[in-house]
Amino acid sequence: MEKSYSVKDKDYINAGKVSSLIKKELKLIGVDESIIRKVAVASYEAEINMIIHANGGDIYFTIEDGNICVVFKDTGPGIKDIDLAMTPGYSTANEKAREMGFGAGMGLVNMKRYSDEFDLKTCPTGTTITLKFKGA
Amino acid sequence: MKAEKIAELLKARPISAINGLDKDYKYVSSSDLMSDCLAMITNNQSETIMLTGLCNIQSLRTAEMLDIQMVVITRGKSFDEEILSKINEFNIDIYVTDYTSFEASGILYANGLKAINRGKKL
Numbered sequence: 001m002e003k004s005y006s007v008k009d010k011d012y013i014n015a016g017k018v019s020s021l022i023k024k025e026l027k028l029i030g031v032d033e034s035i036i037r038k039v040a041v042a043s044y045e046a047e048i049n050m051i052i053h054a055n056g057g058d059i060y061f062t063i064e065d066g067n068i069c070v071v072f073k074d075t076g077p078g079i080k081d082i083d084l085a086m087t088p089g090y091s092t093a094n095e096k097a098r099e100m101g102f103g104a105g106m107g108l109v110n111m112k113r114y115s116d117e118f119d120l121k122t123c124p125t126g127t128t129i130t131l132k133f134k135g136a
Numbered sequence: 137m138k139a140e141k142i143a144e145l146l147k148a149r150p151i152s153a154i155n156g157l158d159k160d161y162k163y164v165s166s167s168d169l170m171s172d173c174l175a176m177i178t179n180n181q182s183e184t185i186m187l188t189g190l191c192n193i194q195s196l197r198t199a200e201m202l203d204i205q206m207v208v209i210t211r212g213k214s215f216d217e218e219i220l221s222k223i224n225e226f227n228i229d230i231y232v233t234d235y236t237s238f239e240a241s242g243i244l245y246a247n248g249l250k251a252i253n254r255g256k257k258l
Contacts, residue, residue: 016197040201104171
């Protein structure tokens with residue numbers, strides 16, 4: 001299975017919709033609930049990050065050989081200090097994002113924690129985050 | 137504790153009641169920070185209610201991702217029309233109480249509901 005989606009910059013009202021769609025797809029094909037939850041939470045954090053920090057972007061969702069892979073690709077300004085960004089509680093979220101309940105500084109931490117494989121590549125012209133989960 | 141009893145204790149009014157007043161809950165997560173909820177609600181999700189003063193679509197989206205089935209909005213806040221029109225997208229029972237988060241947390245704790253498992257002893 002292969003699907004792709006787009007998210008728009010600062011589209012807070014629809015933030016999370018793609019993760020919800022991915023969750024529904026996994027439910028339809030009968031993936032275990034606990035795995036669905038991990039995929040949904042990690043994807044939601046990544047999707048929110050794209051909207052808050054990275055001018056939106058594209059999301060690619062595939063299932064192959066029992067593995068789920070979700071790739072988040074944006075053309076935002078990149079992450080200057082990855083180690084700092086991965087520190088729980090550290091956030092560069094703006095005022096609007098904080099009003100919406102984001103900016104706790106747990107986004108990347110949650111993505112890494114809930115996925116079986118977490119890969120982050122970043123440069124000043126964009127960031128790609130790849131999340132992999134076993135057991136589809 | 138049944139959903140009906142929780143609503144009664146908090147004097148909460150329903151915005152959306154799908155899962156039934158008979159549904160049983162044991163744990164409460166109380167937070168306005170959604171990433172904290174995502175980080176901390178790691179088990180017993182179907183028996184956990186979310187208490188939050190964050191009255192926007194992202195509190196519902198967070199509950200959806202976690203399979204939380206009951207959300208209580210504190211401080212008497214109300215959703216705007218745009219969000220109300222999307223409420224049925226979520227299979228979540230949503231209530232509103234005029235109590236503050238502190239008061240609502242205290243009431244539920246005093247009546248036997250437990251904190252979510254934070255995963256480590258203090």
